Amino acid sequence: MSANDRFRSFENLGDATPFVARILDIMDYIRVFAGFERAEIEALARYMRCYRVAAGIEVIVEGEPGDFMLLLIEGNMEIAKKDHRGLPVRIADANPGKTLGEMSVIDGEPRFASCVTVTEAVIAVLGRDELMRLVGEKPQLGVKLLMQMAVLLNQRLRQVSLQYMKVLDESRKLAA
């Protein structure tokens, strides 16, 4: 099933404007919106589409080409990646305020991991086309969002690089 077909099976709640109050409530957990004003969230909300999704649904599928990111507004999700045997391994949990899929919304590359709803969830989706439209129509806001996305990518890159070097060190010791 393509991402588009999958989205058609979700309950479409329209743009994120009715969820601005909820988004502001969970702002402390939305790292990509750090430093955003209410007016900026309101402007951004018009570029996002909201959906209600049942529990147990794979919203992002590992390996699929990706062209959207999502903000988890209500409910919980799980992030899983297949190991070398092709078996999904849970690598993280996601709670309200968590954004998922930022990597693919930027470069359109295949999804690195899958994201599955653990409970019924409400998600706000920002598509690549909408991100590009935002950047064209409201460059100041677009820059602020891209900058913040880059900061988060950076932090993850630093963390993963450190973990990688640590494991590499340990595996060398084991192999020695």
Next chain:
Amino acid sequence: MSANDRFRSFENLGDATPFVARILDIMDYIRVFAGFERAEIEALARYMRCYRVAAGIEVIVEGEPGDFMLLLIEGNMEIAKKDHRGLPVRIADANPGKTLGEMSVIDGEPRFASCVTVTEAVIAVLGRDELMRLVGEKPQLGVKLLMQMAVLLNQRLRQVSLQYMKVLDESRKLAA
């Protein structure tokens, strides 16, 4: 020695305008400028400062707070990171067209690794303040640059994450 003192010891060649032709020559190797037009490079060049640096100089120092990125225009550099014993390990080489320090220019966090000139080198430096000024004065160009930086951060994050998972897998097998 602070980064500022270090830069004062380099030969200051002014802004990057006189190097636009050279930058266009090595465009194929400058991944952060992928898709940039000549006029965009010319505009960007006015926000960059160029320096000639002798061989054997640490231009970026691991652990130092970072507030600039650089484009290697001429010469070669080496990237090294200290291992758990504090000994520098060469992790990569840099040739003309390579950009270094993008992570810290975005988040101002301490440098992840050191970059040392192997030969005499010419570098074009984009400071965080200049990046912010660019984004304010030329948002379309700023967005294009930030987007491209995010794409590259992404690619590195995917690569490192895959390497990490592979090493993790192997070290589990060794430990088993």
